Amino acid sequence: MAERASFLVEARGVSVALGGTLALDRASLRLEPGPRTVVLGANGAGKSVLLRTLHGLIAPTAGVVAWGDVDGRPARQAMVFQRPVMLRRSALANIGYALAVNGVAEPQRSRRAAAALARVGLTALAGRPARVLSGGEQQRLALARAWSLEPEVLFLDEPTASLDPGATAEVERVIASFAAEGTRIVMTTHNLGQARRLADEIVFIHAGRVTERTAADRFFVQPGSTEASLFLQGEIPW
Amino acid sequence: MFEIFASLGEALALIGGADPALAGIVVLSLELSLAAAVAGAAIGLPLGALIAVGRFPGRRTLIVTLNALLGLPSVVVGLVVYLLLSRAGPLGSLGILFTPAAIVVAQTLLVAPIVAALARQVAEDAWREYEEQLTSLGVSRLRAVPTILWDARFSLLTVVLAGFGRAASEVGAVMIVGGNIDGVTRVMTTAIALETSKGDLPLALALGAILILVVLAVNAGVFAIREWSARRHG
Amino acid sequence: MVMNLPRAFRHFGLAGIAAAAAATTLLAVPPARAADRYITVASTTSTEQSGLFKQLLPEFEKASGIEARVVALGTGQALDMGRRGDADVLFVHDQVAEEKFVSDGYGVKRFEVMYNDFVIVGPREDPAKTRGGDVVAGLKAIAAARAPFASRADKSGTHAAELRYWKAAGMDMAKDKGPWYRETGSGMGPTLNTASGMNAYALTDRGTWLNFKNRGDLVILVEGDKRLFNQYGVMLVNPAKHAHVKQEAGRKFIDWLVSPAGQSAIAAYKIGGEQLFFPNAKPGG
Numbered sequence: 001m002a003e004r005a006s007f008l009v010e011a012r013g014v015s016v017a018l019g020g021t022l023a024l025d026r027a028s029l030r031l032e033p034g035p036r037t038v039v040l041g042a043n044g045a046g047k048s049v050l051l052r053t054l055h056g057l058i059a060p061t062a063g064v065v066a067w068g069d070v071d072g073r074p075a076r077q078a079m080v081f082q083r084p085v086m087l088r089r090s091a092l093a094n095i096g097y098a099l100a101v102n103g104v105a106e107p108q109r110s111r112r113a114a115a116a117l118a119r120v121g122l123t124a125l126a127g128r129p130a131r132v133l134s135g136g137e138q139q140r141l142a143l144a145r146a147w148s149l150e151p152e153v154l155f156l157d158e159p160t161a162s163l164d165p166g167a168t169a170e171v172e173r174v175i176a177s178f179a180a181e182g183t184r185i186v187m188t189t190h191n192l193g194q195a196r197r198l199a200d201e202i203v204f205i206h207a208g209r210v211t212e213r214t215a216a217d218r219f220f221v222q223p224g225s226t227e228a229s230l231f232l233q234g235e236i237p238w
Numbered sequence: 239m240f241e242i243f244a245s246l247g248e249a250l251a252l253i254g255g256a257d258p259a260l261a262g263i264v265v266l267s268l269e270l271s272l273a274a275a276v277a278g279a280a281i282g283l284p285l286g287a288l289i290a291v292g293r294f295p296g297r298r299t300l301i302v303t304l305n306a307l308l309g310l311p312s313v314v315v316g317l318v319v320y321l322l323l324s325r326a327g328p329l330g331s332l333g334i335l336f337t338p339a340a341i342v343v344a345q346t347l348l349v350a351p352i353v354a355a356l357a358r359q360v361a362e363d364a365w366r367e368y369e370e371q372l373t374s375l376g377v378s379r380l381r382a383v384p385t386i387l388w389d390a391r392f393s394l395l396t397v398v399l400a401g402f403g404r405a406a407s408e409v410g411a412v413m414i415v416g417g418n419i420d421g422v423t424r425v426m427t428t429a430i431a432l433e434t435s436k437g438d439l440p441l442a443l444a445l446g447a448i449l450i451l452v453v454l455a456v457n458a459g460v461f462a463i464r465e466w467s468a469r470r471h472g
Numbered sequence: 473m474v475m476n477l478p479r480a481f482r483h484f485g486l487a488g489i490a491a492a493a494a495a496t497t498l499l500a501v502p503p504a505r506a507a508d509r510y511i512t513v514a515s516t517t518s519t520e521q522s523g524l525f526k527q528l529l530p531e532f533e534k535a536s537g538i539e540a541r542v543v544a545l546g547t548g549q550a551l552d553m554g555r556r557g558d559a560d561v562l563f564v565h566d567q568v569a570e571e572k573f574v575s576d577g578y579g580v581k582r583f584e585v586m587y588n589d590f591v592i593v594g595p596r597e598d599p600a601k602t603r604g605g606d607v608v609a610g611l612k613a614i615a616a617a618r619a620p621f622a623s624r625a626d627k628s629g630t631h632a633a634e635l636r637y638w639k640a641a642g643m644d645m646a647k648d649k650g651p652w653y654r655e656t657g658s659g660m661g662p663t664l665n666t667a668s669g670m671n672a673y674a675l676t677d678r679g680t681w682l683n684f685k686n687r688g689d690l691v692i693l694v695e696g697d698k699r700l701f702n703q704y705g706v707m708l709v710n711p712a713k714h715a716h717v718k719q720e721a722g723r724k725f726i727d728w729l730v731s732p733a734g735q736s737a738i739a740a741y742k743i744g745g746e747q748l749f750f751p752n753a754k755p756g757g
Contacts, residue, residue, distance in 0.1 A: 052370075055374060057370055057373055057374060078374070078375075079374045081370065081371065081374075084371075085367060085368055085370070085371035085372075087368075087385065087388075087389050088388070088389045088391070088392075088471045088472070089388075089389075089471075097375075097385070098375045101375055101376055101377050101381065102375070102376055129470060129471040129472055130472075131471060131472030132470075132471070132472040145375075149375075324556045324557070324558050325556055325557030325558050325714055325716060326555075326556040326557055326558075327556075330557070333716065335558055336512055336541065336543055336558070417512075417541070417543030417544075418543070418544065419541040419542060419543060420525070420526070420529075420542070422541050432520075432521075432661075434661070434662070434665070435517065435521055435659055435660070435661025435662055435665075436521050436661050436680075436683055436684060436685065437661060437664060437665055437668070437684040437685040437686030437687065438685040438686070439685070439686050
């Protein structure tokens with residue numbers, strides 16, 4: 001469905017100053033429909049800020065973020081955070097809330113919320129208060145909530161960083177299946193194994209700048225910059 | 239010290255005696271304080287959440303003012319409401335001075351700032367947690383207000399209880415705008431003041447003990463509900 | 473119900489919450505207890521605290537079907553309430569101020585209803601040697617001994633009377649008061665509580681005193697002086713000034729108070745066998 005757009009979202013020379021330091025420094029990145037992108041970089045390199053700026057949570061100090069059109073409207077987007085924030089209501093109602101806010105009326109709202117829960121295998125927990133679910137279940141619920149909004153682009157900021165290996169595998173499986181359906185995945189991770197498993201391409205970011213964009217299979221064998229190869233060796237280059 | 243124990247005994251005797259006049263006063267106190275707590279919450283909760291979530295000029299001034307209003311002297315509120323509701327005042331045509339409605343108005347004015355100030359803190363904490371997620375979902379700040387109020391409902395219940403406590407313990411304003419009319423606007427606190435005036439300190443203290451018991455019972459009930467549902471909802 | 477609330481929020485938002493709260497408020501506020509027919513009577517704390525109204529009002533209500541709601545204040549405040557139009561009838565005891573109230577056009581006509589008397593109470597040992605039947609001599613003795621004296625100082629009828637007695641004793645309390653003269657600025661009861669706590673002298677009406685329980689060491693020391701008689705008057709607030717005054721019901725209350733039925737009800741009120749108020753309505757006011 002997204003095939004007609006030449007690009008979904010683009011950052012052009014985006015700088016973001018946070019508390020006096022430059023978190024993003026003239027970063028540029030154009031995301032076309034298609035591959036799964038994993039943003040890598042050292043702590044503090046600006047990965048999360050990049051995602052938040054693209055998503056619209058942080059306003060650029062300089063430069064622009066532009067959204068491409070899909071079917072004559074701006075591309076839809078959603079974001080999943082490291083720690084899911086669930087409202088004090090049932091799992092199903094959490095999805096219903098997101099749909100209601102985005103103008104989805106009944107009866108579609110209930111239908112889509114139930115479908116989203118089924119999509120991540122949480123149907124059995126639909127009536128359970130969301131905040132008493134386990135970390136993994138909450139993250140899957142967050143994925144379902146994001147998915148229910150039918151985003152063309154889904155940002156994920158360290159979605160498994162707080163999860164145990166079992167829950168991590170579940171979440172990865174859900175992300176992969178979203179991608180297979182055509183949702184554009186843009187995620188950050190600290191987990192290089194996860195990056196290998198999920199990435200089609202790697203965007204490497206260093207000191208607030210996008211320094212490299214390489215197909216994943218090549219990046220892990222032959223990174224294009226010294227910083228990236230040092231990063232892959234597990235060394236901090238400063 | 240002996241007098242206090244004697245009063246407790248008298249309080250128990252009063253409760254056991256199920257005096258209808260006393261029961262009427264207790265029920266009226268509860269009704270009016272609950273009404274004021276509800277009305278104060280209807281004003282204070284949205285106001286507090288709006289201030290917590292909103293970004294507008296004068297917000298800091300508003301917060302400082304609101305916090306200062308926590309110490310609003312009830313006698314001043316009573317006087318202002320009296321002058322407003324007096325026949326010679328701007329709202330005199332309502333004819334509600336010296337009626338229970340006047341008491342609720344005065345109590346609401348005392349309760350609303352407390353609820354607003356405390357709700358602001360609760361809502362601000364909640365907003366810190368939710369801001370990114372809600373913004374990501376496309377929730378406007380205005381739309382976030384009811385969401386946050388509902389999500390912080392267990393904490394806010396305590397806030398409303400604080401408002402109820404202020405209303406129930408209020409005497410200065412209630413005396414002025416209610417007039418302490420027997421059977422009409424005589425509530426626990428003004429009855430206590432009256433018995434104190436009559437020098438019947440043991441009876442006054444006994445009424446005080448009953449007031450504390452009633453407030454305690456309301457608090458315990460709400461606390462139990464809160465604990466139960468908070469455990470269910472996490 | 474609790475589980476349905478989120479839905480209510482979604483559908484009605486804040487307006488719904490506010491409406492629900494308003495509805496709750498209206499439901500919680502009980503309607504006027506008795507009949508719609510009631511009058512507001514501004515009276516004095518001493519009358520209320522003597523317990524007289526508990527005896528009087530039910531009888532009036534039975535005879536007329538009208539509920540009389542009493543707001544008890546100092547006479548000064550009660551007169552002010554009348555001036556503002558917040559009462560229908562005034563039942564107070566400061567003849568000079570009452571007559572001015574009527575001549576200023578705020579009241580229709582003043583009727584005398586009853587009198588009681590003031591007494592001076594003080595410590596049983598009576599260090600200032602006031603005991604007797606002469607109020608002026610008693611006050612002079614208190615001032616001479618600089619013995620603690622608790623004054624209402626609240627512009628009430630009792631306070632006005634006290635100042636008149638001091639004047640008769642040759643003292644202007646605005647100038648001549650010393651640290652022994654303690655102004656409580658409160659009602660009769662609180663002032664007696666203060667006097668009892670400090671073992672001070674005080675001027676009080678007999679009714680409040682007889683009904684007062686926290687006497688401590690205080691006893692009646694001066695009584696029976698003709699000058700200590702305390703006349704009560706009743707007035708309808710002038711409907712020409714305040715159109716909402718319930719003049720018909722108010723007049724009924726006044727008529728009943730000065731009628732034989734009302735007068736005998738006043739005479740019948742006793743505490744410990746002692747009559748507190750002496751009816752003295754004159755026919756035709």
